Amino acid sequence: MIAPVAEAERRASMPSLSRSGALSVGALSLTLALALACLLTPPFALAEELTSDRALADIVRALENRIRQLEEKLERATAAAPAPAPAPAPAPATPSETEDALRNRVEELDQQVRIVSRKLELEQEAAAARAKDAAIVQANREGFGLRSADGTFRLRIGGTIHADTRAYLDNDFPGPSPDTFVLRRVRPNLEGTVGEKFGFRIQPELGSAGTMTLLDAHADLNFTPAFRVRAGKFKAPVGLERLQSPADMPFVERAFPTQLLPNRDNGVQLFGDVLDNRLSYAAGFFNGVRDGASADSDSSSGKDFNARLFAHPFRNSDDDNLRSLGVGVSVTSGTQGGTVANGNLSSYLTPGQQTFFAYSTGTFAAGGRHRISPQFYYYRGPLGVMGEYAVSTHEVTRATRHAEITHRAWQLYATYYLTGEDASFGRVTPRQPFDSQRGTWGAFEVGLRISQLAVDGASFEGTPSNRFADPDASARKATDLGLVLNWHLNRNIRVQTNFDITRFEGGAPRGGDLPDEKVLFSRFQAAF
Amino acid sequence: MTSLTRLLAAAVFGVLASTTVAAEIIITNVSYDPTRELYQEVNAAFAKQWEAKTGQRVTIKQSHGGSGKQARSVIDGLDADVVTLALAYDIDEIAARGRLLPKEWQKRLPNNSAPYTSTIVFLVRKGNPKKIWDWDDAARAGIAVITPNPKTSGGARWNYLAAWAYALKKFDADEGKTKEFVTRLFRNVPVLDSGARGATTTFIERGIGDVLLTWENEAFLVAKELGPDKFEIVVPSLSILAEPPVALVDKVVDRRKTRPVAQAYLEFLYTEEAQDLIGQNFYRPISAKAAAKYAAQFPKVNLVTVDEVFGGWQKAQKTHFADGGQFDQIYAPGSR
Numbered sequence: 001m002i003a004p005v006a007e008a009e010r011r012a013s014m015p016s017l018s019r020s021g022a023l024s025v026g027a028l029s030l031t032l033a034l035a036l037a038c039l040l041t042p043p044f045a046l047a048e049e050l051t052s053d054r055a056l057a058d059i060v061r062a063l064e065n066r067i068r069q070l071e072e073k074l075e076r077a078t079a080a081a082p083a084p085a086p087a088p089a090p091a092p093a094t095p096s097e098t099e100d101a102l103r104n105r106v107e108e109l110d111q112q113v114r115i116v117s118r119k120l121e122l123e124q125e126a127a128a129a130r131a132k133d134a135a136i137v138q139a140n141r142e143g144f145g146l147r148s149a150d151g152t153f154r155l156r157i158g159g160t161i162h163a164d165t166r167a168y169l170d171n172d173f174p175g176p177s178p179d180t181f182v183l184r185r186v187r188p189n190l191e192g193t194v195g196e197k198f199g200f201r202i203q204p205e206l207g208s209a210g211t212m213t214l215l216d217a218h219a220d221l222n223f224t225p226a227f228r229v230r231a232g233k234f235k236a237p238v239g240l241e242r243l244q245s246p247a248d249m250p251f252v253e254r255a256f257p258t259q260l261l262p263n264r265d266n267g268v269q270l271f272g273d274v275l276d277n278r279l280s281y282a283a284g285f286f287n288g289v290r291d292g293a294s295a296d297s298d299s300s301s302g303k304d305f306n307a308r309l310f311a312h313p314f315r316n317s318d319d320d321n322l323r324s325l326g327v328g329v330s331v332t333s334g335t336q337g338g339t340v341a342n343g344n345l346s347s348y349l350t351p352g353q354q355t356f357f358a359y360s361t362g363t364f365a366a367g368g369r370h371r372i373s374p375q376f377y378y379y380r381g382p383l384g385v386m387g388e389y390a391v392s393t394h395e396v397t398r399a400t401r402h403a404e405i406t407h408r409a410w411q412l413y414a415t416y417y418l419t420g421e422d423a424s425f426g427r428v429t430p431r432q433p434f435d436s437q438r439g440t441w442g443a444f445e446v447g448l449r450i451s452q453l454a455v456d457g458a459s460f461e462g463t464p465s466n467r468f469a470d471p472d473a474s475a476r477k478a479t480d481l482g483l484v485l486n487w488h489l490n491r492n493i494r495v496q497t498n499f500d501i502t503r504f505e506g507g508a509p510r511g512g513d514l515p516d517e518k519v520l521f522s523r524f525q526a527a528f
Numbered sequence: 529m530t531s532l533t534r535l536l537a538a539a540v541f542g543v544l545a546s547t548t549v550a551a552e553i554i555i556t557n558v559s560y561d562p563t564r565e566l567y568q569e570v571n572a573a574f575a576k577q578w579e580a581k582t583g584q585r586v587t588i589k590q591s592h593g594g595s596g597k598q599a600r601s602v603i604d605g606l607d608a609d610v611v612t613l614a615l616a617y618d619i620d621e622i623a624a625r626g627r628l629l630p631k632e633w634q635k636r637l638p639n640n641s642a643p644y645t646s647t648i649v650f651l652v653r654k655g656n657p658k659k660i661w662d663w664d665d666a667a668r669a670g671i672a673v674i675t676p677n678p679k680t681s682g683g684a685r686w687n688y689l690a691a692w693a694y695a696l697k698k699f700d701a702d703e704g705k706t707k708e709f710v711t712r713l714f715r716n717v718p719v720l721d722s723g724a725r726g727a728t729t730t731f732i733e734r735g736i737g738d739v740l741l742t743w744e745n746e747a748f749l750v751a752k753e754l755g756p757d758k759f760e761i762v763v764p765s766l767s768i769l770a771e772p773p774v775a776l777v778d779k780v781v782d783r784r785k786t787r788p789v790a791q792a793y794l795e796f797l798y799t800e801e802a803q804d805l806i807g808q809n810f811y812r813p814i815s816a817k818a819a820a821k822y823a824a825q826f827p828k829v830n831l832v833t834v835d836e837v838f839g840g841w842q843k844a845q846k847t848h849f850a851d852g853g854q855f856d857q858i859y860a861p862g863s864r
Contacts, residue, residue, distance in 0.1 A: 111672065114736045115718040121734075122721065 141429075141491045143528045145192075155192040160185055160247045160527045162207070166352060172515035174473075177354055183207035184523070185246060187215065197222050201234075214296065215264060226272040233296065236262040236289070237269060237282035237308040238330040240375035240388050241411070247527035248427050250384070250445065251484050252498040253351045255411035256453035257390035261373055262286070262306070262332060264294035269306070278315050280328075283307035288334045288369070291346040291392055291407075299344055304334030304369070324379035326425075332371040338364030345396065348407075348453060350478065351500040352519035356507060357455050357474040359396075360467065366402060367395025377425055384415040384423030396459075401466035405456035413449035413482075421445075421488075427527075433490035443488040452479045460506075475507030475514050496523040552585040555786050555793065558608035560595040560682050560772065561723035562746045566809040567612070573805060574796045578789060586789055594723035595682025602626060602777065609781050609790040612774040614682020616640070617841035619775050628779045642771035643797035644811040647829055648683075648690045650762035651731065651740040651747045658738040662764050663694040666739055667713040674737035675717055676727040678848075678855050682772070683724035685849060687741040690768040692848070693837045697766060711858045720859075732759075743770070744826070748810035761827075769831040 135153075138145045143158035162185040168176060186207030193199045199220035205213045218232030235243055239261035241254050269284025288304035289295045310328030317323055338344030343364035348357040373390040393406040421428050421443045430443035460471040482500040489495065498521040507514035557567060571588040578586050591598065591606070595614035602608045603626035613619055616634060623631045634641045652660050660666055666673050676684040691710050699705035719736065721727040724746055731740040732750060739762075740747075747761045774794050781787040796802050803815040807822035838844035848854045 111718075111736065114734050115672075118719050118730050118734045118736055122719065122726075126722075 141528065143189075152196045153192070153194060155190070158189040158191070158528050160187045160189070160245075161525065162186075162246065163524045164252065165522045167520045168352060169518040169520060170515075171517070173350075173352075173354055173517050174514070175354075177352065215294070224272070225277075226274045227270070228272050229268065229270055230284075231268040233264055233266045233294075236265045236267070236286055236304075236306045236332070237271065237284070238262055238306055238332055238371065238373060239390070240310075240328070240330075240373070240377065240386065244425060245427075245527075247494075247525060248425070250415045250447045250486060251413070251449055251482055252496055252521040252523050253353070253500075255388070255413070255449060255451035255482075256348075256409035256478065256480065257373065257388045257411050257451070259292040259346070259348050259453065260390040260392035260407055260409050261292065261330075261371060262289045262304070263292060265289045265304070265306075266296070266298070267303075267306075276316055278312050280310045281308070288332075288336050290336075290344055290365070291348075293346055299342060300335075300337045300365075302335035302337065304332050304336070306330070306332045310375075321380060324424075325376070326378070327374075327376040329375065330371075330373045332369070334369055335367060336365045336369045338366065340364060345394070348455070348478070350502050350517045350519075351480055351482065352502075352517050354517060356478050356502075356504060356514060356517075357453075357469065359459075359469055360398060363396060363398040363468045365394055366397035368404075369394050379423045379425070382417035382420055382423055384425075385413070387412045396468055398462075398468050399466040401462050401468075403458050403461075403468075405458050405468065407453065407455050409451070409453040411449060411451035413447055413451075415445055415447035415484075418444040418446060427491060428488060429491045430488050434493075442490060443486075445484075445486040445488065447482075447484040447486070449482040449484070450480070451482070452477065471506055471511075472509045473507065475504035477505040479503050492526060492528045494523075494525040494527070496521065496525065498523070552587065553786060553789055554587045554589060555609035555781075555784075555790050556589040556591060556607055557610050557612055557793070558591045558598050558602055558606060559612040560598060560614040561592055561676075561725040562683070562728070562743055562749070563612065563772075564590065564592050564725070565749065566745075566806065566811060569805045569809065570797065570802055573801055574793055577796065577801075578792060584789070586793075588793065592723075592725070594676065594680035594684075594726075596685075597680045597722060602628065607780050607784070608777050609784065609786050610774060610776055610794055612772065614770070614772050615685060615841060616771070616773050617845045618682060619773055620841065622775075622777070628777050629775055630778065633775045634773060636776070637774065637794060638798055639814050640771065641773040641775055642814070643774060643794075643802070644772065644806045644813055646744050646770045646772065646811050647767045647831055648686050648741060648764075648770065649744045649747050649767065649827075649829075650764060651742055651750060652738065652760050652762050654756075654758050654760060656760055656762065660739045661762060663691055663709075663713070663766075664698075666691075666741070667709055667716065669712075669716075671716050671739065672718050672737040673713060673716040673739055673741060674719070674721075674727050674731045675741040676723055677720040680722040681724055681727075683743050683746075683770075684720075684727075685844075686743075686768055686770045688848065688855065689834060689838060689844060690764070690766070691741075693768055693832045694764065694766045696837065707854065707858065710854075714859050717859075744812075745810035748825070752810075763827045763829055766830045766832065768837075769833045 133149050136147050136149065138147065143156050145154060145156040147154040162183070164182045164184045165180070166177070166182060167179045184207060185205065187203055187205055189201070189203045191199070191201040199222060201216050201218055203216040205215045214233065216234050218230050218234040221229040223229070237243070239258050241249070241258050242261060242263060265286040265288065267284050267286030269282050271280070271282035273280050284306055286304045286306055287295060287298035288300065288302060308328060308330035310326055312324075312326050314322035314325055336344055340362050343359060345359045345363060345365050347355045347359070350356050371390065371392045373388060375388045377384070377386040387410070389410045391406060391408050393404060395402065395404050415423060417423055417428070419431065421431055428443065432440035432442065434440060434442040454477045455469070455474070457476065459469045460467055460476070462468070480500055480502040482498060484496060484498040487495045500517070500519050500521070502517040504514035504516075557571070559567060567588070567590055571590070575586050575588065578584065591608070593601070595618045598611070599613060599618035599621050602611060602622050611619055611622065619633060620631070623629050623633055637643070650660060650666070652658070658665070658671055660671065665671065675687045678684040678688045688710070691713050692706060695706040695709035699709070719730055721730055724743055727740060728742060728746055728750060730736050732754065751759055751761060774797060776787070776790055776794060781790045798815070800815060800817060803813040803818035804821070807813045807818045810825070812826060813819045813822060834841055834844055838847070846853065
């Protein structure tokens with residue numbers, strides 16, 4: 001089979017043409033009008049100047065005046081020609097010299113007009129070709145960016161700012177944190193593609209700690225949607241809530257399971273979507289980080305294997321009730337070590353970011369570390385539900401005691417859009433963005449969450465000199481109940497009010513419980 | 529063998545079979561401007577022959593434009609299995625800058641990889657009202673000359689070099705007078721198209737100019753399509769032997785796994801069947817048989833070559849068409 005050049009194209013490129021030889025005055029009116037443009041402006045300069053309709057209109061008006069003058073001149077010349085002699089026989093009328101000169105001039109101008117028109121045509125073709133190849137600058141609700149005409153080279157500049165307040169109510173917590181304003185996240189984000197196969201992301205953190213840290217820096221090689229490779233520092237493919245962008249989380253702080261699972265880590269992973277996008281997989285090797293932590297460097301030669309499977313079994317179904325159900329499981333496994341000085345173990349925090357469990361000094365990781373986390377979410381109309389369970393097992397040593405301890409955590413939350421938007425794991429766009437002049441208010445979302453972290457009781461066994469944690473200072477269990485009201489002014493701006501109350505078992509002297517933590521958050525979020 | 533193993537083996541066999549017995553293959557020929565009609569016919573003949581020989585259907589996509597512009601597109605990523613351009617320098621550029629084929633590409637096919645030749649002639653309006661018989665007439669004041677831009681068009685570079693070669697001979701190799709002559713010629717050029725077909729459109733469809741400097745095949749095609757009552761071909765006293773080359777783009781064919789069909793496609797151009805089509809489309813065949821068959825349709829022209837007069841394409845390109853070269857000096861803005 002041949003891909004033929006269209007006959008029309010071929011004909012168009014080889015048109016029949018009869019070049020105007022002798023041109024009548026009447027038929028030349030339009031041509032003359034254009035031709036006289038050349039009298040007003042040098043033709044080569046004219047082509048460059050004829051770049052706007054306005055310029056053309058001005059020239060046409062001028063030409064109309066000139067053509068009238070020229071026609072009048074031609075009429076006068078014709079009228080002034082001598083009348084044919086009556087006898088003996090009328091001689092054929094010949095054009096006067098003036099008329100010949102005028103016709104020659106008309107032909108010359110005709111050529112000039114054609115040249116100008118052709119130059120304009122070529123310029124328009126060139127402009128169209130340039131526009132076709134030109135990079136496109138974008139500024140919209142997705143952020144700011146550039147992309148090549150074919151879309152394979154893209155650069156997106158985005159960012160997230162979380163300006164929070166934390167107010168602790170009846171705060172009897174030991175070593176209470178002050179009520180505070182805090183820049184919880186200040187994260188400019190640069191991501192893009194370099195050709196069809198390569199992608200990248202660079203995201204520093206400028207908030208919270210007051211110093212700049214590199215959160216994400218990874219390069220992607222996208223062979224196919226089903227087979228992609230990512231290398232660098234990025235979120236380990238483990239925790240469901242961790243994998244959700246903080247700009248999309250319904251609650252101000254993440255729940256307890258996320259504290260048992262790795263955050264960002266250096267490594268390399270394969271990932272992709274298969275089975276008509278019903279199954280996502282990710283698996284890779286990472287340096288290995290302690291619970292809930294990120295790291296830029298590695299203190300142990302042991303490496304973690306992380307893997308996650310997440311399925312949307314009914315994604316392609318016609319049943320709206322099940323289409324947005326996602327279920328999955330993730331695991332990590334590795335051998336990690338620590339030292340007396342650097343235990344390579346984590347403390348656990350309340351929603352108010354206060355420590356309720358910490359290992360005793362001198363306790364360190366010494367052996368296998370394994371985690372598993374079943375997880376699901378479900379979205380149906382304005383309702384969103386997420387559940388996550390996490391088990392983290394470590395081999396730990398302190399002084400003469402070595403043991404394997406297992407911590408467990410879970411969370412379950414439900415959210416609901418009072419204004420009817422469809423809930424989603426990703427960003428939600430209000431049906432009617434906030435506009436005081438139009439009287440539209442954006443979207444309102446409410447949510448309820450319960451979450452719990454239970455520390456392995458073996459952590460507190462042993463003597464004061466070899467037990468892993470002090471039962472008088474660290475709680476055995478924390479249970480949090482959270483309520484949230486989110487006001488989505490538009491896709492980029494959100495205001496959150498979140499109340500969390502956390503109850504503890506243990507953690508106080510003489511077998512007592514830590515006092516409840518009651519914390520009221522508010523957050524102003526700008527994300528683009 | 530367990531059932532699972534058998535199933536796996538069947539799946540692997542199925543995948544391999546589906547990739548090796550492809551029903552149809554597509555290749556792209558990136559060519560210069562006026563070869564549309566030629567390759568339309570060549571492609572049909574080759575596809576028929578290839579299917580008869582291999583059972584495989586082949587589609588040849590055509591891409592046409594100014595030769596230099598086409599070469600840049602290939603360097604920039606246009607997937608060309610083969611290139612059939614107006615001059616060797618443009619393919620040299622693909623080899624040197626794009627590194628898509630070896631530098632010795634021209635030695636891989638007969639006749640320096642040029643399966644046909646052509647030359648540059650004049651096309652004038654019926655009756656030759658401006659009495660344009662040779663290059664001197666084209667350079668006369670008051671004559672409007674149509675030629676594409678040598679910066680983007682291979683045909684235009686042949687036009688320019690033919691004029692230069694004529695003037696060099698006329699002025700006994702006096703470079704200064706030659707340059708002045710070519711400058712006068714290009715002062716007569718009111719508009720520069722990017723390719724030869726565009727220039728033809730300017731002359732024929734838009735009715736601009738007194739003489740079109742063009743490929744011999746293009747001039748014949750116009751005369752054939754539009755009739756001898758509208759245009760006449762004028763053969764100048766001296767012109768240049770144009771040898772449009774063809775080449776396989778190795779990196780593309782290896783990536784797309786199209787090397788066998790692309791190689792066969794280029795080799796087909798040297799067959800008597802293709803040479804006959806070449807003659808029919810007013811290109812000068814290189815096979816003795818087809819050349820003899822079509823000899824009568826081509827005028828006798830005193831031809832020079834780029835190698836003889838300009839020392840080869842690399843030198844000609846550097847001297848005349850590189851940025852700041854002779855053409856830029858001749859055709860600087862405001863010089864017209």
